[in-house]
Amino acid sequence: MRNPRWLLPALVATCVLFAAPLSLMLLGSVKSGEELARNPHGLFPENWAWSNYLEVFTSLPLGTYLRNTLLLCLGCVSGSLLSCSLVAYSLARIPWQGSRWLFGTVLLTLLLPWQVTMIPRFVLISELGLYDSLWAIILPCFLGDAFYIFLLRQFFLSLPQSLLDAGRLDGLSHWGLFWRIVVPLSYPALTAVGLFQFIETWNNFGGPLLYLSDPAKFPLASGLERFVSSYGDQTHLFLAAATIFTLPAFLLFFLAQRHFLGTASSGGIKG
Amino acid sequence: MLVAPPLNRETSAGLAFASPWLLGLLVLFAWPFAISLYWSFCHFDLINPPEPAGWANYQRIGRELWAGQGFGLALINTAYTILISVPLSILLGLVLATWLSYDLPGRGLFRAIIFLPSMVPVVAASVLWLWLLNPSDGWLNAALEWCGLPAQNWLTQSRSALSPESVQRLVSEPLANWKLAGSKDALVLMTLWGVGNYVVIYLAAMGDIPRSLYEAAALDGAGAWRRWCHVTLPMLSPVILFQLVVGIIRGVQTFTNVYLLSEGTGQPAGSLLTLSLQLFLAAFEDLQVGYASAIAWCLFVILAAATWALFRTSSAWVHYRTHT
Numbered sequence: 001m002r003n004p005r006w007l008l009p010a011l012v013a014t015c016v017l018f019a020a021p022l023s024l025m026l027l028g029s030v031k032s033g034e035e036l037a038r039n040p041h042g043l044f045p046e047n048w049a050w051s052n053y054l055e056v057f058t059s060l061p062l063g064t065y066l067r068n069t070l071l072l073c074l075g076c077v078s079g080s081l082l083s084c085s086l087v088a089y090s091l092a093r094i095p096w097q098g099s100r101w102l103f104g105t106v107l108l109t110l111l112l113p114w115q116v117t118m119i120p121r122f123v124l125i126s127e128l129g130l131y132d133s134l135w136a137i138i139l140p141c142f143l144g145d146a147f148y149i150f151l152l153r154q155f156f157l158s159l160p161q162s163l164l165d166a167g168r169l170d171g172l173s174h175w176g177l178f179w180r181i182v183v184p185l186s187y188p189a190l191t192a193v194g195l196f197q198f199i200e201t202w203n204n205f206g207g208p209l210l211y212l213s214d215p216a217k218f219p220l221a222s223g224l225e226r227f228v229s230s231y232g233d234q235t236h237l238f239l240a241a242a243t244i245f246t247l248p249a250f251l252l253f254f255l256a257q258r259h260f261l262g263t264a265s266s267g268g269i270k271g
Numbered sequence: 272m273l274v275a276p277p278l279n280r281e282t283s284a285g286l287a288f289a290s291p292w293l294l295g296l297l298v299l300f301a302w303p304f305a306i307s308l309y310w311s312f313c314h315f316d317l318i319n320p321p322e323p324a325g326w327a328n329y330q331r332i333g334r335e336l337w338a339g340q341g342f343g344l345a346l347i348n349t350a351y352t353i354l355i356s357v358p359l360s361i362l363l364g365l366v367l368a369t370w371l372s373y374d375l376p377g378r379g380l381f382r383a384i385i386f387l388p389s390m391v392p393v394v395a396a397s398v399l400w401l402w403l404l405n406p407s408d409g410w411l412n413a414a415l416e417w418c419g420l421p422a423q424n425w426l427t428q429s430r431s432a433l434s435p436e437s438v439q440r441l442v443s444e445p446l447a448n449w450k451l452a453g454s455k456d457a458l459v460l461m462t463l464w465g466v467g468n469y470v471v472i473y474l475a476a477m478g479d480i481p482r483s484l485y486e487a488a489a490l491d492g493a494g495a496w497r498r499w500c501h502v503t504l505p506m507l508s509p510v511i512l513f514q515l516v517v518g519i520i521r522g523v524q525t526f527t528n529v530y531l532l533s534e535g536t537g538q539p540a541g542s543l544l545t546l547s548l549q550l551f552l553a554a555f556e557d558l559q560v561g562y563a564s565a566i567a568w569c570l571f572v573i574l575a576a577a578t579w580a581l582f583r584t585s586s587a588w589v590h591y592r593t594h595t
Contacts, residue, residue, distance in 0.1 A: 004495070008375060018388060021388070028402070083292070096281045102293075115570055115571070116307055116571050117303035119567070203394065205531075228401070235402060239399075253383075253387060
């Protein structure tokens with residue numbers, strides 16, 4: 001069947017609308033503050049003010065924010081990978097009586113809104129003396145995350161039993177089976193979990209809002225919000241800062257494009 | 272004990288490997304779940320020990336619900352955003368996925384452009400939209416005026432509730448003065464911009480529909496539109512149900528962009544005071560933890576009931592493939 005004739009124009013128009021916000025952000029981030037105020041709706045900058053990107057580093061402590069964000073990402077990614085893979089192995093590959101029941105609790109917590117547990121968690125974290133510490137956000141990652149446990153369990157279930165049986169015959173304990181067979185075979189799934197957790201931590205705003213009050217401990221997300229709410233008129237600078245903050249997500253997208261748009265090579269339907 | 276030794280060893284290994292989750296379940300879920308239910312029946316300010324208060328917090332919620340303030344206002348705001356943004360997201364997602372499934376030149380680029388906005392961190396997206404929606408010199412109003420449409424009071428004015436008077440006022444005014452959109456519609460707009468997540472899932476599901484079904488329908492003389500209605504749509508219905516449930520859950524839990532668009536206040540005129548923001552402000556601004564816990568529990572019950580109802584009615588419209 002042929003494509004309808006109106007399809008291409010309609011798609012191009014939609015894509016222009018979808019691309020406009022980010023394009024305007026990129027273009028705005030290289031206009032001078034004076035130009036943005038004088039001519040807010042000029043499309044291309046009269047003078048390309050690349051210095052905005054340098055100015056942003058001097059006018060707000062971007063280095064500190066970046067360091068905090070990276071510390072959070074490092075802590076949360078390693079915590080999640082370790083805890084979720086261990087729990088997923090128990091649920092998928094150890095035949096013990098409580099495992100079905102425990103898997104049920106994993107699914108149940110997925111349905112529980114964060115609002116219900118937010119306040120008691122805050123009280124708990126404060127009681128532990130972790131308020132205003134990055135550990136308040138990192139530590140819970142070491143106790144597993146329902147979604148990642150679920151994802152890894154499904155992957156571990158797909159590994160061939162014969163490999164594990166062979167390991168058993170060679171006298172490996174569960175600990176040995178886990179580290180020598182399951183983990184090396186699961187790099188794709190572990191990479192996916194690591195990436196998801198990285199993005200989640202990078203983007204996380206609610207956690208730092210709740211647990212951090214000292215600006216020296218702020219990650220980028222909180223720093224950006226603080227900057228916008230106190231220097232809202234410095235449009236050129238917060239557009240540049242927002243662009244910097246968005247970059248990793250874009251990089252990741254272009255690196256893993258095939259993965260995200262998995263159907264790109266398959267045929268799809270034809271009308 | 273009755274348990275045989277080898278089984279026992281498996282059990283202890285299973286428990287040992289699962290210990291992070293066991294601890295997490297206890298400390299991060301079970302205890303908070305129970306204690307927040309208890310606190311919802313207390314007066315508690317995070318400083319002094321909680322004092323039992325009976326049903327006081329729930330009575331307050333009931334009163335506010337009746338008066339359309341506080342919790343009532345937050346519920347209306349949340350319902351408004353969800354009832355508009357979820358159906359529109361699903362519709363737009365389906366349309367875009369259908370368009371992108373055609374074999375067009377530059378299809379990869381189109382897909383990337385549609386998908387990319389959903390990758391933008393919420394904080395960056397909110398900052399960006401705050402700028403675009405600025406009522407005085409923002410891009411969106413400029414674009415609307417360029418198209419000959421009236422500029423809207425994004426983020427500065429709440430739309431008044433629909434009443435006979437407001438409808439009459441609208442009808443009597445010239446089109447150029449219509450101020451239809453308010454802060455919540457700005458939120459809907461942001462949600463629609465991030466629809467790429469949905470599109471990708473629909474596209475993947477469309478790829479799984481057996482081609483033979485389309486061929487059979489074409490042989491029966493069905494045109495493109497009828498093939499879409501009678502083959503694509505039913506085959507996608509399980510995914511649509513999933514998106515519906517996820518959309519409602521996410522909509523209720525949305526916090527970051529609401530907080531950022533309203534600068535952490537729910538203003539103007541409480542028009543962006545959603546349930547999650549109301550709960551956050553009650554707990555950490557007003558230190559009314561008992562009341563906030565009661566809100567959390569009402570939210571939980573509403574969400575559970577909505578999910579349950581959706582699944583119960585789904586058998587009528589969701590078509591599960593029994594064989595491929």
